[in-house]
Amino acid sequence: MSQSYNRGLVEDFGRWxxxxxxxxxxxxxxxxxxxxxxxxxxxxxxxSTAIQGPESYTTTLQSLESIFVVRILExxxxxxxxxxxxxxxxxxxxxxxxxxxxxxxxxxxSLVLTGAIVVASVPTFLAGLGGGV
Amino acid sequence: MSTQIPEQxxxxxxxxxxxxxxxxxxxxxxxxxxxxxxxxYRDAQxxxxxEIEAAERAVQLKVFRYDPEVEGKQEPRFDEFHVPFTKxxxxxxxxxxxxxxxxxxxxxxxxxRQAVCGSDAMFVNGQQRLCxxxxxxxxxxxxRVEPLPxxxxxxxxxxxxxxxxxxMHSVEPYFQGDENAPSGEEQKQTRENxxxxxxxxxxxxxxxxxxxxxxxxxxxxxxxxxxxxxxxRFYMDEREDQEELEEHRLRILEQEHGVWRCQTQFSCTExxxxxxxxxxxxxxxxxxxxxxxxxxx
Ligand code: HEM
Ligand code: SF4
Ligand code: FES
Numbered sequence: 001m002s003q004s005y006n007r008g009l010v011e012d013f014g015r016w017x018x019x020x021x022x023x024x025x026x027x028x029x030x031x032x033x034x035x036x037x038x039x040x041x042x043x044x045x046x047x048s049t050a051i052q053g054p055e056s057y058t059t060t061l062q063s064l065e066s067i068f069v070v071r072i073l074e075x076x077x078x079x080x081x082x083x084x085x086x087x088x089x090x091x092x093x094x095x096x097x098x099x100x101x102x103x104x105x106x107x108x109x110s111l112v113l114t115g116a117i118v119v120a121s122v123p124t125f126l127a128g129l130g131g132g133v
Numbered sequence: 134m135s136t137q138i139p140e141q142x143x144x145x146x147x148x149x150x151x152x153x154x155x156x157x158x159x160x161x162x163x164x165x166x167x168x169x170x171x172x173x174y175r176d177a178q179x180x181x182x183x184e185i186e187a188a189e190r191a192v193q194l195k196v197f198r199y200d201p202e203v204e205g206k207q208e209p210r211f212d213e214f215h216v217p218f219t220k221x222x223x224x225x226x227x228x229x230x231x232x233x234x235x236x237x238x239x240x241x242x243x244x245x246r247q248a249v250c251g252s253d254a255m256f257v258n259g260q261q262r263l264c265x266x267x268x269x270x271x272x273x274x275x276x277r278v279e280p281l282p283x284x285x286x287x288x289x290x291x292x293x294x295x296x297x298x299x300x301m302h303s304v305e306p307y308f309q310g311d312e313n314a315p316s317g318e319e320q321k322q323t324r325e326n327x328x329x330x331x332x333x334x335x336x337x338x339x340x341x342x343x344x345x346x347x348x349x350x351x352x353x354x355x356x357x358x359x360x361x362x363x364x365x366r367f368y369m370d371e372r373e374d375q376e377e378l379e380e381h382r383l384r385i386l387e388q389e390h391g392v393w394r395c396q397t398q399f400s401c402t403e404x405x406x407x408x409x410x411x412x413x414x415x416x417x418x419x420x421x422x423x424x425x426x427x428x429x430x
Contacts, residue, residue: 018259022399022412023347094397097420100413103399 021104025087032084039077068129075125079118086110174237181217181234188217193275194227196239200288203238209286211277212236218269224257224276225264228290241290248406251337254344255290256282261341263406281344297340300357304364304385310372326371333366333414335407342401342411354390358401358411361392365414368421380425387422395419 019027050060064070090106093099099106185191194214200206214231216222225243232239242252246265253264256279258272269276284292310320342358343349349357356364367373368382386392392415401411 020400020403022397022403026347026396026398091397094412095416095419097413097416100410100416103397103412 021107025107029087032080035080036084071125071129078121079114082117083114086113177234184217185215190218191215192218192269194231195275195277197279198289199286222269223265224267225253227269240288251339254281254339254341261345261404263339266406283344283350294340297343300360301363304360306363309378320372322372330366330369332409333362335409336362341404345400345404347398348394348396352390352394355394356391362409362411362414365418383422383425386418392419
């Protein structure tokens with residue numbers, strides 16, 4: 001029986017530069033999925049501190065929305081959700097055996113479409129910052 | 134496909150023989166044999182130097198070295214070899230050149246040199262590739278060669294394939310046609326059915342797919358793409374038409390570490406040197422398993 005050399009963590013994590021489309025899609029999908037779950041809990045936690053009455057709800061939301069970082073995070077949330085939905089649709093097609101030959105192209109399409117939607121949403125998300133409407 | 138210098142190989146072989154016989158010889162003969170061997174390698178190295186100078190370009194190989202049985206090689210390292218580039222040179226050709234001219238202890242498996250035997254899948258420039266089917270000109274230089282990831286390294290570029298073979302055997306990779314068919318007679322297959330399983334029959338058991346699979350790396354019991362593809366080849370074969378056998382094959386496939394582990398990362402399909410649509414076959418078997426369990430019709 002020969003001995004073996006364990007190439008260790010390098011084997012599992014150091015190879016990320018060498019991933020191909022399908023692998024990136026998988027990693028992004030897990031990542032975005034869990035971010036969405038995380039957001040869901042934060043969302044419930046924050047809102048449940050603001051349900052003493054209409055005023056407290058309004059002030060909580062207004063103060064949150066006046067923070068620049070929150071606006072940025074919202075854009076991040078949108079991109080996360082859009083990518084997860086688009087790539088989720090891609091995965092559903094893969095499960096149905098449709099278009100397996102272009103799985104890499106559909107991943108790139110999800111990325112590009114996500115980018116386009118997010119860029120288009122920036123004006124909306126940043127509107128009224130700094131005391132405007 | 135491969136262009137090797139035959140004399141060089143004969144030389145390497147005879148020196149290996151000389152070494153093997155050495156124990157039976159007198160000390161003087163031993164010394165002579167050793168001298169002859171080192172002399173022959175000195176000549177080979179000199180020849181390599183001349184060939185590099187004569188060649189238009191030389192390619193640098195960075196090769197993973199490790200040998201648990203040799204002191205000084207127990208700590209894995211990369212060795213560099215300069216090899217004169219010739220048109221049509223494959224990674225295997227370059228490795229053989231390095232072994233025959235610089236270091237006879239450089240160890241790797243190869244046999245057919247034409248993508249048939251499946252013995253030389255390695256990790257070349259960050260991807261599982263079949264060395265005899267990979268052109269040096271297609272790669273970025275210097276070329277880095279490592280043993281297949283996620284398998285135990287035995288020595289240098291040689292990995293332990295036993296686990297891969299075990300997984301292949303666990304799906305019963307052999308035809309179990311009609312037992313009552315008259316013996317000595319062909320069991321014919323329709324053209325359409327042959328077409329359907331055509332790609333799945335091309336597997337050469339190289340293990341590249343299993344090595345590339347992230348799921349197989351984390352779950353040692355996962356059947357892996359090649360074994361599932363093997364099962365596909367027989368499950369889809371219409372000549373295996375006994376209901377019981379079909380059930381039996383599906384049960385192997387839909388066990389906990391079977392088709393459902395696949396997360397459609399497509400890495401196996403990307404690396405397969407025989408271009409087998411592995412993910413497609415796995416997905417089809419998943420649907421077969423669902424259809425078999427949900428009998429609405
Ligand atoms: C229209 C919206 C959505 C679609 C089309 C969708 C689609 C999918 C699909 C197809 C998968 C399976 C991936 C695989 O095969 O491995 C998945 C995984 C996942 N989704 Fe979604 N999803 C959506 C919304 C959400 C939302 C709102 C959340 C969070 C609250 C979420 C969280 C997750 C998580 C955490 C996973 C990964 C599960 C795992 O680790 O395997 N998804 N999604
Ligand atoms: S399926 Fe392809 S990559 Fe996997 S063992 Fe067979 S030939 Fe090699
Ligand atoms: S040497 Fe046989 S497959 Fe490469």
